[in-house]
Amino acid sequence: MTERTLIKDLAASSDGPVSVSGWVETVRDQKKVQFVVLRDESGAVQLVSPRSFDDEGAAIATAVSETISSLSQGTFLTATGELKHDERVKLGGVEVKLDGLDVAALAIPETPIADDSGIDKRMDWRFVDLRVPKNALIFKIQTTFLHALRTYWVEHDFVEVQTPKLMASASESKAELFRVEYFEGSAFLSQSPQFFKQMAQSAGFGKIFEVGPAFRADPSFTSRHATEFTSIDAEVSWIESHEDVMKLHEELMVAGFQAVADKHGAAIKELFDIDLVVPTVPFPRIPLAEAKEIVASRGYEVPRADDDMDPEGERQIAAYVKETYGHEFVFLTDYASSIRPFYHMRHEGDASLTNSYDLIFNGTEISTGAQREHRIDVLEEQARSKGLEPEELSGYLDFFRYGVPSHGGFGMGLARVLMLMLHLPNLRETTFLFRGPTRLEP
Structure with a gap:
């Protein structure tokens, strides 16, 4: 044969x-x-x-x-x-x-979807939808992108970890937890590997990464939210500030984009009509307060009263950065402590701000990163300021009672990165099998 x-x-x-x-x-x-x-x-x-x-x-x-x-x-x-x-x-x-x-x-003659089928219908028949070369290319790009990130991590002596997805308590917001039966009690699906990434710093691993599932019980029906998604996470020890995390983050993105451009650039041009741009470093950095002023000067007032940037504000600041710097990425830095988790380190001399950032790509936030607070007494006080009792966090706080170096890291949504890379309207397109508030099949 x-x-x-x-x-x-x-x-x-x-x-x-x-x-x-x-x-x-x-x-x-x-x-x-x-x-x-x-x-x-x-x-x-x-x-x-x-x-x-x-x-x-x-x-x-x-x-x-x-x-x-x-x-x-x-x-x-x-x-x-x-x-x-x-x-x-x-x-x-x-x-x-x-x-x-x-x-x-032999396939049955009736084709369940057509070129003009809506996205929900296409998701019903995803295995047929993925036979289309344009759709299949997305996951070849994903493979190349993740391989490039892993290559960077391994070459820089990072350790890969796989953190548990069944947890006894929340790692972020209790409001976004999926509760599941667990023998005689209950467990929760992990929203983030955050606590365990920090435990690895206490364990002396130094630099770690993970690519794995995360779950958010968020009843959102937007084009950029999912109840289950693939999270790309990294955490590193012995940093001086969140600037060290941003430097790592931008180097990773350049490595990933360069690999995709080298291997799939021609196919992306043919099927998506996009000239994929490999970003240059450093990425622009703009403090959030300054970014809001820039957005206001462009005629848009961010309506949120919680010190955050809304989606239109993200689009406006991205447009400004594109016009001014010719760049598709921008770090928005120095977020208010009022809207950041208790474990984000606050500015020395100004506790109202944190050593944190959001990474905006083509007008949409794809990641949050920060320097973490590693001093146990400060960490306990910051937890109380958020209405949390240290006793409720005893397992997490134990990581810090036995010593931990200064550290920081980020979490980033894979499907969002691919969606924005390929200028697609919805992350359902860049998720192999999407899960949302009304979708559990196929």
Whole structure:
């Protein structure tokens, strides 16, 4: 049996016997010749089968011709035949003249979604939706992006950890917890690996990272929220301020974008019509108070009274940065302690501000990072100032009672990064299987 060849490798292969496997994209069942466009995970190729005729000019039915006539879109099969290079063939300059077809699984004729189907309908039939080359490319990009981040981390002596997703108590806000039955009691799905990232600093790991699931019981139906998402997290010891975390963060983003541009830049241009820009360092840094003034000067007043930036404010400051610096990223720094968690370190001499930042990319926040408070007495006082009792946090606070260096880190949503990288309107597009308030299937 001829070994399977990926379609992308056919152009570099010699004419002769070949075997390709994939799914049927189109069939043209013509009077004199039959054509099948077959697609696999790497590309598409034209299969061709000239019909045979008897002396009276009637078509002779063969096993191959009858099989082609019965094919429906989406049918998975293996085709064997002769590879021919022909520059006249628009699809890759090659075709396969069929000798045989082996159908692995015949698809039903009715296609459940079309090119103009809405996103909810497409999510219902996600496995069919992902056969579209543009949609499949997203997850090749994701693979390359994450591999580049991991390569950076490993080359810089980071340790990878996998933190528990079942927790006894909240790591962020109790209002956003999913409670689950746990033997005779209850547990909660992890909103963030935050506490465990900090425990690794107390354990002396120095630099750690994790790529894993996180859960938020947030009944949001926006284009950038999900109840389950993939979080990219890092934490490092012996920092002097949140500036060290931002430097790490921007270097990681450059590494990821460079790898994607190198491997997929041409395909992104072809399928998304985007010239992917690798960001330069350093990224612009703007204190939040100054950013609000800039936004106001552009004619938009951020309406929030809680010292935060709203989505329109993020879009406005991103537009300003693009116009002024030619950059798609900006760090907004020095957030008010009133809206940051108790474990964010506050400014020396001004407890109303924190050593923290949000990273804005193409007008949307993708990450929050900060220097953490590592002094136990200060940490306990900051917890009380947030209405928390240290006794409720005893397991977490124990990390700091036995010594921990200065440290900081960030958490970043993977699907948001990809959504904004590819200028897509919704992170459902960049999530393999989306989970939201009304979606638990497929």
